[in-house]
Amino acid sequence: MSLLGVDVGTTGTKAVAFNLEGEAIASAYREYPLLSPRPGWLELDARKVGKAVLDVVREVASKTKHDPIRALSVSCQGEATVPVSRDGEVLYNTFPARPWGRYRGRGPPRGRLSRHRGTRPTLQRPGLGRREGGGSCLMRGLLELARPLNMAIGFAAVVVGALVAGSLGPVSDVLRAALSASLILGGGNSLNDLCDLEEDRRNRPSRPIPSGRASPTAAGIWAALLFASGLLMAFPLGRPFPLALSAVGLLVLYDILLKRLPLVGNLAVALLGGAAFLYGGMAVGRIEGALVPAVLAFLFHLGRELIKDAEDVEGDRKAGVRTLAVVRGRDSSLRWASATLLLTAVLAPIPFFLGMYRWPYMVVVLLGVDPVLAYVVYVLLGCPDRRTLGRLSRILKADMLLGLAALVAGR
Structure with a gap:
């Protein structure tokens, strides 16, 4: 049946x-x-x-x-x-x-x-309330394309990067950097959905573009607008602006080419995830203090991206996208994800022992961040189905917030 x-x-x-x-x-x-x-x-x-x-x-x-x-x-x-x-x-x-x-x-x-x-x-005359269609429906679709939760996490990562680097001043520069990063991230998310239209018709047909809630043209204009707004916000910052411009270039290159190359696309996304902390450090002129969270974020994002590749392997194969899961097999992608997340869990406590963060950092890592990573690795080793992989991806997104909380608590 x-x-x-x-x-x-x-x-x-x-x-x-x-x-x-x-x-x-x-x-x-x-x-x-x-x-x-x-x-x-x-x-x-x-x-x-x-x-x-x-x-x-x-x-x-x-x-x-x-x-x-x-x-x-x-x-x-x-x-x-x-x-x-x-x-x-x-x-x-x-x-x-x-x-x-x-x-x-x-x-x-x-x-x-x-x-x-x-x-x-x-x-003779149709009528449809503003609530049900038209501009409000399109705007909801465009907002969903940008992924407001991801934008908020990017905003928080920049602020935390500035905080752990040693300062939140000047506050206006930190907020400007955080807002520019979230706008650029929203543009990258929107462009990603536009370039993934064929894959999403198979893997995620409810997304705004394949479901018809946002047209490809509107998505392209929306992505360009977010990119431009983010760069305009970053320009007065001076030194951090080249990093913002490089992030836009890497996002465009990723959506057009890199995501279709085994492991290269995953590394690009992970690099962008770590760069958010560096961007915050640059905003306050103290990039050295943001290096450790940038490395941990890089590994964390890499593991999550490999899980998402395994989740979408069937649709990616039909669309001709050569991810690691497609080229080397779903199990290979999950093994790499497990190893990367396990390495993240092992490295996370080290900054405490080096005297970089105070004891509250260690408490949140040992009671929150690492147990979640251990659980995800345990499930990955049991050959999970596609639905379970989606659930693990969402769990890891929540674990990002625990990681940010650990950094703030240990400051």
Whole structure:
């Protein structure tokens, strides 16, 4: 017995069959164009959407004959409207919910509807509340692309980097550096989703771009705006500005090329993770004090990135992305992740013994950071499934906050 999920989106329809353990056993995807017959109009061909839904369901059903589908669930884009005649004949294109804001208040192309074979259209004027679509929906999608939690962690890492380097003054420079770093990180996250569109259609179809909540064009403009804002914030800092500019360059290079190279992309992300602490140290002119947390952050991010590669291995393989998990195998990526995280756990207490941090640092490391790392390594050695790897990735993100707390407590 299997269960079928069908997602009818703005630019494509996807169907996925799952067994009772929650594992995906078959999937299919069909894309269709978003039409713009006139400036400001965004529509879909209802016939193509209907055919796409039938095609993906038939394809998945043919792949699951050994495990027949017994139930299904359908998600769609919201209050989409299809003008039809009394006989059920489609009269004109679909008006999808997501882009309603583009022509709200002007209504659909009534003249073309009313002239179609002299049939009176069923719907004269659509209306969709601001809460459900239009600009607010797009803005939510763009904010999700930037990953506000990651931006907040990046902001905190820069502030902590300045703190452990020996000073928070001048406070205005530290806050400027932290804000610029979070904006640059948001731009990198947005560009990453734009470049990962094909992979996300397989691995994470609910992300803003594959789900239709943000268009590729809007995502590109949003990424550029965040990058530019971050650099403008960093420019008055002087010495730290080249590091900010290098971070933008590395993020763009990563999204375009490096992420598709085994281990190289992981090292690039880990380097950026460690650079946040160095950036904070540079903002107060004391980079030496930020070197130790930068090294620990580098190892921590490297291990987490390798776990994420193993989680996405099937989608990456189909998209032709040559991650370590694809080239050397999922188990190899998990072994490297385990070794890296274990090394991080071993190295974390050393700064205390060297007299760099006070005893509260050691308490948080021994009771918080290291037990989490040990748990993650233990689970990784047991050949976890994709869902478990996603959970471990989220656990490690929370452990980052414990690491920051340890640094602040031990200052």
